[in-house]
Amino acid sequence: MRRRQFLAGGTTLLATAVAGCGHPSVVLDMDEATAADIANQVSISPEPGSAEYTVVSAAIENASSTRRGRSELFDRTDTVRIGDSFYEVSETPLESSEVTVYEVRLDFDPADSTAEIGEIAYEELPAADRQRLDPIISDDNPPSGDGYDVGIGYGTTQEVGDGSVFVPEQQYDIIVHNGDRYRVGVSTRTTTETEYRYEATAVTSGVDSFADRVRDQYLFTLTGLSEAEREVVEEAIDGGYFQDDEAFRSVTNRIREHEGLDVTDSYGTWLLEYEQVEYLTYVEW
Structure with a gap:
Protein backbone atom coordinates (compact mmCIF):
# COMPACT_ATOMS: atom_id res chain seq x y z
CA MET A 1 0.00 0.00 0.00
CA VAL A 42 -3.41 21.74 9.89
CA SER A 43 -7.13 22.53 9.75
CA ILE A 44 -10.46 20.78 9.43
CA SER A 45 -13.36 21.66 7.12
CA PRO A 46 -16.52 20.42 8.86
CA GLU A 47 -19.53 19.49 6.79
CA PRO A 48 -22.55 21.81 7.05
CA GLY A 49 -24.94 20.35 9.58
CA SER A 50 -22.20 18.64 11.60
CA ALA A 51 -21.72 19.49 15.27
CA GLU A 52 -18.37 21.13 14.49
CA TYR A 53 -19.84 23.32 11.78
CA THR A 54 -22.82 24.26 13.93
CA VAL A 55 -20.89 25.39 17.01
CA VAL A 56 -18.23 27.28 15.04
CA SER A 57 -20.77 29.05 12.83
CA ALA A 58 -22.75 30.06 15.91
CA ALA A 59 -19.60 31.26 17.66
CA ILE A 60 -18.66 33.38 14.64
CA GLU A 61 -22.13 34.93 14.51
CA ASN A 62 -22.74 35.36 18.25
CA ALA A 63 -19.19 35.74 19.69
CA SER A 64 -19.58 32.38 21.46
CA SER A 65 -21.67 29.22 21.47
CA THR A 66 -22.24 26.22 23.73
CA ARG A 67 -22.99 22.54 23.41
CA ARG A 68 -23.31 19.54 25.70
CA GLY A 69 -21.42 16.40 24.81
CA ARG A 70 -19.54 13.39 26.16
CA SER A 71 -16.27 14.26 24.42
CA GLU A 72 -14.44 17.18 22.86
CA LEU A 73 -15.05 18.07 19.23
CA PHE A 74 -11.61 19.50 18.45
CA ASP A 75 -9.04 17.05 19.81
CA ARG A 76 -6.85 16.91 16.66
CA THR A 77 -6.73 20.58 15.70
CA ASP A 78 -8.28 23.82 16.82
CA THR A 79 -8.05 25.46 13.39
CA VAL A 80 -11.31 25.31 11.47
CA ARG A 81 -12.07 26.35 7.91
CA ILE A 82 -15.53 27.74 7.13
CA GLY A 83 -15.79 28.60 3.45
CA ASP A 84 -12.51 30.31 2.56
CA SER A 85 -11.95 31.69 6.06
CA PHE A 86 -9.87 30.12 8.81
CA TYR A 87 -10.54 30.41 12.54
CA GLU A 88 -8.79 29.42 15.73
CA VAL A 89 -11.43 27.78 17.92
CA SER A 90 -11.26 27.52 21.69
CA GLU A 91 -13.20 24.74 23.41
CA THR A 92 -13.64 25.37 27.13
CA PRO A 93 -15.28 22.79 29.42
CA LEU A 94 -17.79 24.24 31.86
CA GLU A 95 -20.16 22.16 33.99
CA SER A 96 -20.25 18.36 33.93
CA SER A 97 -22.98 15.97 35.03
CA GLU A 98 -23.76 12.28 34.88
CA VAL A 99 -26.11 11.05 32.15
CA THR A 100 -27.54 7.71 31.08
CA VAL A 101 -26.48 6.43 27.66
CA TYR A 102 -28.52 3.78 25.83
CA GLU A 103 -27.38 1.00 23.51
CA VAL A 104 -29.77 -1.13 21.43
CA ARG A 105 -28.54 -4.68 20.82
CA LEU A 106 -29.61 -7.05 18.04
CA ASP A 107 -29.48 -10.84 17.93
CA PHE A 108 -29.87 -11.92 14.30
CA ASP A 109 -30.23 -15.63 15.07
CA PRO A 110 -31.97 -15.89 18.45
CA ALA A 111 -32.51 -19.33 19.92
CA ASP A 112 -35.98 -18.17 20.90
CA SER A 113 -37.71 -15.59 18.70
CA THR A 114 -40.96 -15.47 20.69
CA ALA A 115 -41.84 -11.92 21.68
CA GLU A 116 -42.02 -11.26 25.42
CA ILE A 117 -42.78 -7.54 25.17
CA GLY A 118 -44.05 -7.22 21.60
CA GLU A 119 -43.02 -7.48 17.96
CA ILE A 120 -42.93 -4.89 15.19
CA ALA A 121 -42.30 -4.99 11.44
CA TYR A 122 -39.10 -3.19 10.53
CA GLU A 123 -40.83 -0.88 8.06
CA GLU A 124 -43.16 0.27 10.84
CA LEU A 125 -40.32 1.49 13.05
CA PRO A 126 -40.12 5.25 13.62
CA ALA A 127 -37.52 7.19 11.64
CA ALA A 128 -35.44 7.70 14.81
CA ASP A 129 -34.90 3.94 15.03
CA ARG A 130 -34.55 3.16 11.33
CA GLN A 131 -31.84 5.75 10.76
CA ARG A 132 -29.76 4.11 13.49
CA LEU A 133 -30.52 0.51 12.53
CA ASP A 134 -30.44 0.80 8.70
CA PRO A 135 -26.64 0.40 8.34
CA ILE A 136 -26.81 -2.86 10.30
CA ILE A 137 -30.10 -4.26 9.01
CA SER A 138 -29.16 -3.58 5.37
CA ASP A 139 -26.00 -5.69 5.66
CA ASP A 140 -26.36 -8.78 3.46
CA ASN A 141 -24.17 -10.76 5.87
CA PRO A 142 -25.00 -9.61 9.39
CA PRO A 143 -22.86 -10.96 12.23
CA SER A 144 -24.08 -14.02 14.07
CA GLY A 145 -23.06 -15.91 17.16
CA ASP A 146 -24.17 -16.70 20.66
CA GLY A 147 -26.21 -13.97 22.28
CA TYR A 148 -26.52 -10.45 20.92
CA ASP A 149 -24.49 -9.91 17.76
CA VAL A 150 -24.16 -6.12 17.57
CA GLY A 151 -24.80 -3.02 19.65
CA ILE A 152 -25.92 0.35 18.27
CA GLY A 153 -25.20 3.45 20.34
CA TYR A 154 -28.34 5.54 20.72
CA GLY A 155 -26.91 8.16 23.07
CA THR A 156 -28.85 9.97 25.77
CA THR A 157 -32.60 10.49 25.90
CA GLN A 158 -32.03 14.10 24.88
CA GLU A 159 -30.16 12.97 21.78
CA VAL A 160 -32.76 10.36 20.92
CA GLY A 161 -35.78 12.56 21.54
CA ASP A 162 -39.24 11.04 21.85
CA GLY A 163 -39.35 9.20 18.52
CA SER A 164 -37.87 5.82 19.46
CA VAL A 165 -39.81 2.69 20.43
CA PHE A 166 -36.74 1.30 22.22
CA VAL A 167 -35.35 4.27 24.18
CA PRO A 168 -35.92 5.23 26.90
CA GLU A 169 -38.76 2.71 27.27
CA GLN A 170 -38.49 -0.54 25.31
CA GLN A 171 -41.85 -1.28 23.67
CA TYR A 172 -40.79 -4.25 21.48
CA ASP A 173 -38.25 -7.03 21.77
CA ILE A 174 -38.68 -8.62 18.32
CA ILE A 175 -38.18 -6.97 14.91
CA VAL A 176 -39.57 -8.77 11.85
CA HIS A 177 -37.57 -8.02 8.69
CA ASN A 178 -38.11 -9.83 5.36
CA GLY A 179 -39.52 -12.81 7.23
CA ASP A 180 -36.61 -12.96 9.71
CA ARG A 181 -37.10 -12.35 13.41
CA TYR A 182 -34.43 -10.42 15.31
CA ARG A 183 -34.33 -10.11 19.07
CA VAL A 184 -33.81 -6.64 20.53
CA GLY A 185 -32.28 -5.79 23.89
CA VAL A 186 -31.54 -2.43 25.48
CA SER A 187 -28.65 -1.74 27.83
CA THR A 188 -27.63 1.41 29.67
CA ARG A 189 -24.53 2.88 31.21
CA THR A 190 -23.75 6.04 33.14
CA THR A 191 -21.18 8.47 31.84
CA THR A 192 -20.18 12.13 32.12
CA GLU A 193 -21.57 14.83 29.89
CA THR A 194 -19.94 18.26 29.77
CA GLU A 195 -21.11 21.65 28.65
CA TYR A 196 -18.52 23.29 26.38
CA ARG A 197 -18.18 26.95 25.39
CA TYR A 198 -16.75 27.79 21.95
CA GLU A 199 -15.15 30.99 20.72
CA ALA A 200 -13.79 31.55 17.20
CA THR A 201 -11.02 34.00 16.33
CA ALA A 202 -10.48 34.87 12.67
CA VAL A 203 -7.00 33.94 11.42
CA THR A 204 -7.07 34.82 7.74
CA SER A 205 -9.10 34.44 4.59
Missing part, protein backbone atom coordinates in the same frame (compact mmCIF):
# COMPACT_ATOMS: atom_id res chain seq x y z
CA ARG A 2 1.23 3.51 -0.82
CA ARG A 3 0.92 5.35 2.47
CA ARG A 4 1.53 8.80 1.03
CA GLN A 5 -2.01 9.06 -0.31
CA PHE A 6 -3.21 9.42 3.28
CA LEU A 7 -0.78 12.14 4.30
CA ALA A 8 -3.03 15.15 3.76
CA GLY A 9 -5.66 13.61 6.02
CA GLY A 10 -3.64 13.80 9.24
CA THR A 11 -1.15 11.70 11.14
CA THR A 12 -3.74 9.64 12.98
CA LEU A 13 -5.13 8.36 9.70
CA LEU A 14 -1.62 7.70 8.48
CA ALA A 15 -0.76 5.54 11.44
CA THR A 16 -3.98 3.57 11.04
CA ALA A 17 -3.37 3.02 7.35
CA VAL A 18 0.11 1.71 7.96
CA ALA A 19 -1.09 -0.60 10.71
CA GLY A 20 -3.46 -2.23 8.27
CA CYS A 21 -0.64 -3.06 5.87
CA GLY A 22 1.80 -4.85 8.18
CA HIS A 23 3.30 -1.98 10.12
CA PRO A 24 7.01 -1.26 9.42
CA SER A 25 9.14 -0.40 12.43
CA VAL A 26 10.13 3.01 11.01
CA VAL A 27 8.75 5.29 8.30
CA LEU A 28 9.91 8.32 6.34
CA ASP A 29 7.35 9.47 3.81
CA MET A 30 7.53 12.74 1.85
CA ASP A 31 4.63 14.03 -0.22
CA GLU A 32 4.91 17.15 -2.36
CA ALA A 33 2.74 19.85 -0.78
CA THR A 34 0.51 22.45 -2.40
CA ALA A 35 -1.05 25.32 -0.47
CA ALA A 36 -4.28 23.30 -0.27
CA ASP A 37 -2.39 20.27 1.10
CA ILE A 38 -0.81 22.41 3.81
CA ALA A 39 -4.14 23.96 4.76
CA ASN A 40 -5.82 20.55 4.91
CA GLN A 41 -3.06 19.16 7.12
CA GLY A 206 -7.96 32.40 1.59
CA VAL A 207 -6.04 29.13 1.31
CA ASP A 208 -2.85 30.72 -0.03
CA SER A 209 -2.76 33.29 2.75
CA PHE A 210 -3.32 30.63 5.40
CA ALA A 211 -0.66 28.34 3.91
CA ASP A 212 1.82 31.24 3.97
CA ARG A 213 1.19 31.69 7.70
CA VAL A 214 1.88 27.99 8.25
CA ARG A 215 5.07 28.21 6.18
CA ASP A 216 6.27 31.19 8.19
CA GLN A 217 6.05 29.16 11.40
CA TYR A 218 7.01 25.64 10.33
CA LEU A 219 8.81 25.49 6.97
CA PHE A 220 12.53 24.68 7.00
CA THR A 221 15.01 23.61 4.35
CA LEU A 222 16.70 20.22 4.38
CA THR A 223 20.21 20.73 2.99
CA GLY A 224 23.79 19.51 3.36
CA LEU A 225 22.94 15.82 3.06
CA SER A 226 25.48 13.09 2.48
CA GLU A 227 25.03 10.75 -0.47
CA ALA A 228 23.52 8.08 1.79
CA GLU A 229 21.12 10.59 3.31
CA ARG A 230 20.09 11.81 -0.13
CA GLU A 231 19.27 8.25 -1.14
CA VAL A 232 17.00 7.96 1.90
CA VAL A 233 15.21 11.18 1.02
CA GLU A 234 14.80 10.28 -2.65
CA GLU A 235 13.31 6.93 -1.74
CA ALA A 236 11.02 8.59 0.79
CA ILE A 237 9.76 10.89 -1.98
CA ASP A 238 9.36 8.01 -4.42
CA GLY A 239 7.19 5.89 -2.14
CA GLY A 240 8.48 5.78 1.42
CA TYR A 241 11.61 4.66 3.28
CA PHE A 242 11.23 1.91 5.88
CA GLN A 243 14.76 0.80 6.87
CA ASP A 244 16.04 1.59 10.37
CA ASP A 245 19.62 2.28 9.37
CA GLU A 246 22.17 4.95 10.15
CA ALA A 247 21.23 7.15 7.18
CA PHE A 248 17.54 7.02 8.13
CA ARG A 249 18.29 8.00 11.73
CA SER A 250 20.54 10.83 10.58
CA VAL A 251 17.89 12.30 8.28
CA THR A 252 15.05 11.96 10.74
CA ASN A 253 17.12 13.40 13.59
CA ARG A 254 17.67 16.49 11.45
CA ILE A 255 13.94 16.73 10.79
CA ARG A 256 13.02 16.27 14.44
CA GLU A 257 15.20 19.21 15.44
CA HIS A 258 12.52 21.46 13.93
CA GLU A 259 9.01 22.29 15.07
CA GLY A 260 6.49 19.90 13.57
CA LEU A 261 2.91 20.37 12.49
CA ASP A 262 1.75 17.47 14.66
CA VAL A 263 4.20 15.47 16.77
CA THR A 264 3.79 12.70 19.36
CA ASP A 265 6.31 10.52 21.22
CA SER A 266 6.70 8.13 18.26
CA TYR A 267 5.59 9.87 15.06
CA GLY A 268 4.96 13.28 13.57
CA THR A 269 4.45 15.42 10.49
CA TRP A 270 6.71 18.26 9.37
CA LEU A 271 6.72 20.80 6.54
CA LEU A 272 10.09 21.02 4.81
CA GLU A 273 11.70 22.13 1.58
CA TYR A 274 14.10 19.91 -0.31
CA GLU A 275 15.69 21.04 -3.57
CA GLN A 276 13.19 23.93 -3.87
CA VAL A 277 10.13 21.69 -3.47
CA GLU A 278 7.95 21.69 -0.39
CA TYR A 279 6.96 18.39 1.24
CA LEU A 280 4.64 17.27 3.97
CA THR A 281 6.88 14.77 5.69
CA TYR A 282 5.70 11.99 7.95
CA VAL A 283 8.17 10.21 10.28
CA GLU A 284 7.80 7.23 12.59
CA TRP A 285 10.79 6.24 14.70
